Amino acid sequence: MSAAEPLLEAADLHVWIEGSHILQGVSFSMPDRGVTALMGRNGVGKTTTVKALLGLVPRTGRVVFDGVDITTHPTYTIVSRGIGYVPEERGIFAALTVAENLRLAERHPKPRYELVHELFPELAARASQPAGTLSGGQQQMLAIGRSLLNDNKLLIVDEPTKGLAPRIVREVADAVARAAEQVPVLLVEQNLSLVRRVAGQAVVLDAGRVIHTGSALELLDDADRVRELLGVSRTVTDSSGTTAGAEGRRTA
Amino acid sequence: MMTDTDVAAKAPETTEPPVMKDVRARRRLPGWTAPVVLLAVALALPFSTLYVPGLFEGTLNSPPTLHLVAFCLVFGGLATSYDLLYGRVGLLSFGHALYFACGAYVAALLMRVLELPLLWSALIAVVGGTLLSLVLGAVSLRVNGIALAMVTLAFAQAGSILISRDPGRLTGGEEGLSLNTAMVPDSFVGVFNTVNLYWVALAYAVFAVGVVWWLTASPVGRVWQGIRANEQRVAVLGVNPYPYKLVAFTVGGGLASLGGVAYLLVTGGVTPVITTAEFTLTLLVMVALGGAGTRWGPLLGAVLYTYADHRLLQLGGSDAFAALPAWIAAPLSQPLFILGTLFVLMVFFFPGGLVALPGRVRSALRDRRTART
Amino acid sequence: MSTVVLLVITGLGLGALYFLIASGLSLIFGLMDVLNFAHGAFLAIGAYGTWWAADHLPGAGPAGFGFLVAVLFGVAAGTLAATLVELCIIRPLYGRHREQILATVGLSLAVPALIQAIWGADPLTFPKPELVRGAVGVLGVNIPKDRFLLILAAVAVFVALWLFNSRTRYGLIVRAGVQDRAMVTALGIDVRKSFTLVFAIGGAAAALAGALGGLYFGVVTPTQGLSLLIFAFIVVVIGGTTSLTGCAIASITVGLIQQFANYYTVAGLGDIAVVIVLALVLLTRQGGLTAKKSAERVA
Numbered sequence: 001m002s003a004a005e006p007l008l009e010a011a012d013l014h015v016w017i018e019g020s021h022i023l024q025g026v027s028f029s030m031p032d033r034g035v036t037a038l039m040g041r042n043g044v045g046k047t048t049t050v051k052a053l054l055g056l057v058p059r060t061g062r063v064v065f066d067g068v069d070i071t072t073h074p075t076y077t078i079v080s081r082g083i084g085y086v087p088e089e090r091g092i093f094a095a096l097t098v099a100e101n102l103r104l105a106e107r108h109p110k111p112r113y114e115l116v117h118e119l120f121p122e123l124a125a126r127a128s129q130p131a132g133t134l135s136g137g138q139q140q141m142l143a144i145g146r147s148l149l150n151d152n153k154l155l156i157v158d159e160p161t162k163g164l165a166p167r168i169v170r171e172v173a174d175a176v177a178r179a180a181e182q183v184p185v186l187l188v189e190q191n192l193s194l195v196r197r198v199a200g201q202a203v204v205l206d207a208g209r210v211i212h213t214g215s216a217l218e219l220l221d222d223a224d225r226v227r228e229l230l231g232v233s234r235t236v237t238d239s240s241g242t243t244a245g246a247e248g249r250r251t252a
Numbered sequence: 253m254m255t256d257t258d259v260a261a262k263a264p265e266t267t268e269p270p271v272m273k274d275v276r277a278r279r280r281l282p283g284w285t286a287p288v289v290l291l292a293v294a295l296a297l298p299f300s301t302l303y304v305p306g307l308f309e310g311t312l313n314s315p316p317t318l319h320l321v322a323f324c325l326v327f328g329g330l331a332t333s334y335d336l337l338y339g340r341v342g343l344l345s346f347g348h349a350l351y352f353a354c355g356a357y358v359a360a361l362l363m364r365v366l367e368l369p370l371l372w373s374a375l376i377a378v379v380g381g382t383l384l385s386l387v388l389g390a391v392s393l394r395v396n397g398i399a400l401a402m403v404t405l406a407f408a409q410a411g412s413i414l415i416s417r418d419p420g421r422l423t424g425g426e427e428g429l430s431l432n433t434a435m436v437p438d439s440f441v442g443v444f445n446t447v448n449l450y451w452v453a454l455a456y457a458v459f460a461v462g463v464v465w466w467l468t469a470s471p472v473g474r475v476w477q478g479i480r481a482n483e484q485r486v487a488v489l490g491v492n493p494y495p496y497k498l499v500a501f502t503v504g505g506g507l508a509s510l511g512g513v514a515y516l517l518v519t520g521g522v523t524p525v526i527t528t529a530e531f532t533l534t535l536l537v538m539v540a541l542g543g544a545g546t547r548w549g550p551l552l553g554a555v556l557y558t559y560a561d562h563r564l565l566q567l568g569g570s571d572a573f574a575a576l577p578a579w580i581a582a583p584l585s586q587p588l589f590i591l592g593t594l595f596v597l598m599v600f601f602f603p604g605g606l607v608a609l610p611g612r613v614r615s616a617l618r619d620r621r622t623a624r625t
Numbered sequence: 626m627s628t629v630v631l632l633v634i635t636g637l638g639l640g641a642l643y644f645l646i647a648s649g650l651s652l653i654f655g656l657m658d659v660l661n662f663a664h665g666a667f668l669a670i671g672a673y674g675t676w677w678a679a680d681h682l683p684g685a686g687p688a689g690f691g692f693l694v695a696v697l698f699g700v701a702a703g704t705l706a707a708t709l710v711e712l713c714i715i716r717p718l719y720g721r722h723r724e725q726i727l728a729t730v731g732l733s734l735a736v737p738a739l740i741q742a743i744w745g746a747d748p749l750t751f752p753k754p755e756l757v758r759g760a761v762g763v764l765g766v767n768i769p770k771d772r773f774l775l776i777l778a779a780v781a782v783f784v785a786l787w788l789f790n791s792r793t794r795y796g797l798i799v800r801a802g803v804q805d806r807a808m809v810t811a812l813g814i815d816v817r818k819s820f821t822l823v824f825a826i827g828g829a830a831a832a833l834a835g836a837l838g839g840l841y842f843g844v845v846t847p848t849q850g851l852s853l854l855i856f857a858f859i860v861v862v863i864g865g866t867t868s869l870t871g872c873a874i875a876s877i878t879v880g881l882i883q884q885f886a887n888y889y890t891v892a893g894l895g896d897i898a899v900v901i902v903l904a905l906v907l908l909t910r911q912g913g914l915t916a917k918k919s920a921e922r923v924a
Contacts, residue, residue: 592736
């Protein structure tokens with residue numbers, strides 16, 4: 001695959017949920033290296049976009065991943081083509097142990113447990129503990145660890161720092177940065193300092209459409225644009241964020 | 253009617269306007285035409301000596317025919333009362349048989365044990381059935397979805413066990429109870445008076461269908477529609493869905509117990525068969541067969557189901573059947589086998605029920621025409 | 626004392642029967658949201674398959690281990706039926722829970738009717754194998770041997786399911802799928818393959834329940850399945866869908882309550898007592914089954 005060819009390309013994605021037109025023609029492409037940040041206010045369709053890419057919600061449009069049109073593929077084949085997914089709600093199986101959660105995600109003959117355990121030593125220490133008894137931060141580490149287990153071509157990480165304590169935010173951010181060194185990442189994130197740290201490209205959504213695409217740094221350096229597109233200044237968080245999430249972002 | 257507009261609304265907007273206009277023009281008849289015509293036919297039935305070969309055994313006004321149609325009508329009303337829960341509000345209850353059985357058994361017992369006249373027995377049975385559904389509904393509706401289905405099923409099962417165990421030799425166990433004809437006016441007794449039973453059944457069906465239609469069109473009905481589509485959204489709008497669901501449950505139960513009384517009169521007795529979970533399942537089949545949540549669906553489904561059930565049973569014993577090889581004749585002599593299988597096919601190929609069928613055929617034809625041009 | 630021992634063992638036998646039915650039901654419902662009314666049909670197929678094999682299959686019969694051969698045949702028939710139902714009826718309706726439930730309702734009416742067409746509606750005497758003929762003395766009480774066979778079979782199925790759950794990858798997928806089906810597919814796993822598997826497992830256990838239920842009641846009837854199914858539903862609701870142990874405990878509880886209440890009060894009250902327990906459980910416990918399976922997902 002040539003470097004010029006995008007890794008992931010979404011064209012004219014539409015999603016209706018219970019009669020509401022959530023995505024109204026989302027189109028963007030992401031390069032085969034670095035981090036692409038998917039940004040926007042709460043409720044503009046970031047998570048829905050991710051779910052539409054993975055076929056987790058019914059959608060129209062076209063999705064091409066790694067040169068293959070995956071529009072009509074079921075979710076499990078899309079993911080099997082080499083995608084690690086960390087969902088917004090983490091998607092941890094609470095009744096399963098940490099080890100079982102990881103084992104379930106194994107897709108390749110040689111899962112990279114060394115990498116996961118090096119990044120998150122706690123996961124090794126708590127292997128036989130039910131995942132439901134982990135703290136929020138630990139669950140997030142498990143979710144990220146699970147996505148790193150396989151040799152993926154793309155990671156999709158949805159709001160990894162949401163609702164976490166400041167200390168944990170740093171740890172999670174480190175992990176995302178570390179992962180981004182090895183594999184392209186599509187990152188949904190409202191924590192602007194994390195975006196600044198890792199992202200190369202920014203895609204901004206509003207009301208179910210892409211309203212801006214370009215360099216993440218250029219966007220973040222332009223305070224007026226940030227306020228205009230994201231509705232936030234650098235120190236103030238959006239009004240609808242949770243308390244813990246707001247704390248997390250304030251440390252940014 | 254209602255389903256036709258539903259289908260029209262669902263059809264892709266790209267269909268050519270001339271065809272649509274054509275359809276609209278044919279639908280200009282006022283909404284009350286169909287009910288009035290049907291009612292007129294139903295009212296005229298006992299006065300017709302028409303003989304429809306194959307469809308009925310005797311002439312239209314012969315007692316066997318009237319009895320079968322009366323049976324169909326009772327179930328039509330009962331299925332409509334079940335659809336009030338299932339189709340209109342989206343409540344999956346597996347205990348509707350309980351209220352039907354309550355009406356039939358209480359009325360039968362009052363006439364047999366206390367020797368109350370029919371009218372009083374019927375009144376007490378219906379009030380009792382309504383209260384029972386109010387109380388059990390108030391308890392059951394605290395849970396939703398499958399849990400609701402289970403609680404209602406469990407309550408009905410308790411009732412069913414109670415009746416078939418024959419406590420105090422009252423309910424007659426598996427034998428059931430026969431109607432104490434001494435307490436019933438003479439005009440409801442005997443083959444000669446089948447026509448009067450037909451009037452009872454018709455009155456019940458009209459009443460049940462009328463109540464359900466009227467309530468559905470009322471403001472309560474609009475809340476029901478909202479609950480059916482999305483209960484949480486109704487709650488978010490500041491409306492507590494619970495009392496609305498309870499109203500549906502109670503009215504449905506009350507109508508069912510009234511149906512139980514009508515059933516008792518028409519069949520001249522009652523057996524524990526109508527208390528079973530299987531009986532509620534057949535109600536579900538009737539409603540889904542005709543089309544849940546539609547004006548005519550439950551009535552149509554129940555009438556067709558009951559008719560087929562009876563006719564298949566008669567056919568199974570006929571000479572034509574005896575000629576067939578045993579391995580074909582045996583399954584075909586079981587109406588439930590045929591109806592159950594048909595129902596599975598129906599779920600597959602016509603999920604909207606029979607009422608949605610004309611609309612589907614029409615839109616399919618329209619699509620073909622569009623494709624050709 | 627002797628009565629209590631008898632009641633306990635008979636209650637355990639009944640609980641074993643419930644467990645065999647409910648374990649499959651709860652797997653199917655937990656993983657696929659399908660309230661499987663056809664489960665009673667699998668049970669009936671198992672019962673009549675065993676009954677038929679005992680008479681017609683060479684090597685099968687009441688003598689020696691012939692009964693086990695007959696049971697094996699019945700279980701195979703039930704498993705096959707369940708697999709076919711999943712592949713041909715449930716799978717094409719994937720994602721339409723209401724239609725799936727309706728289809729199983731249709732089957733629950735059609736299959737017993739078909740059996741009735743072939744073998745009649747009257748109860749058929751079930752062959753009592755020599756293996757479990759007679760009684761054993763336990764604490765001075767004579768207990769029919771077939772009760773122990775039932776309990777033994779349920780324990781064996783429990784252990785087998787437990788091993789499947791904890792030791793195999795499919796067991797892991799099933800346990801995860803019960804919690805969050807979408808997330809399992811988002812890990813790149815085709816969860817539908819395990820649907821067929823749980824149907825086959827559930828069908829096998831139900832068919833075994835049919836065969837052993839024939840032994841327990843002494844007769845088989847076409848509609849036996851549905852009445853047992855209702856109590857199995859109750860077990861599933863009380864026990865929840867997430868744990869096998871919960872299902873086993875609920876089965877034993879329901880079986881014991883039924884036996885004791887039926888003996889010490891009026892016959893029939895035991896069944897009603899179970900219903901009351903169910904109502905209490907459902908109405909006091911917010912969560913478990915009621916919390917996860919919302920009305921939207923099922924109805």
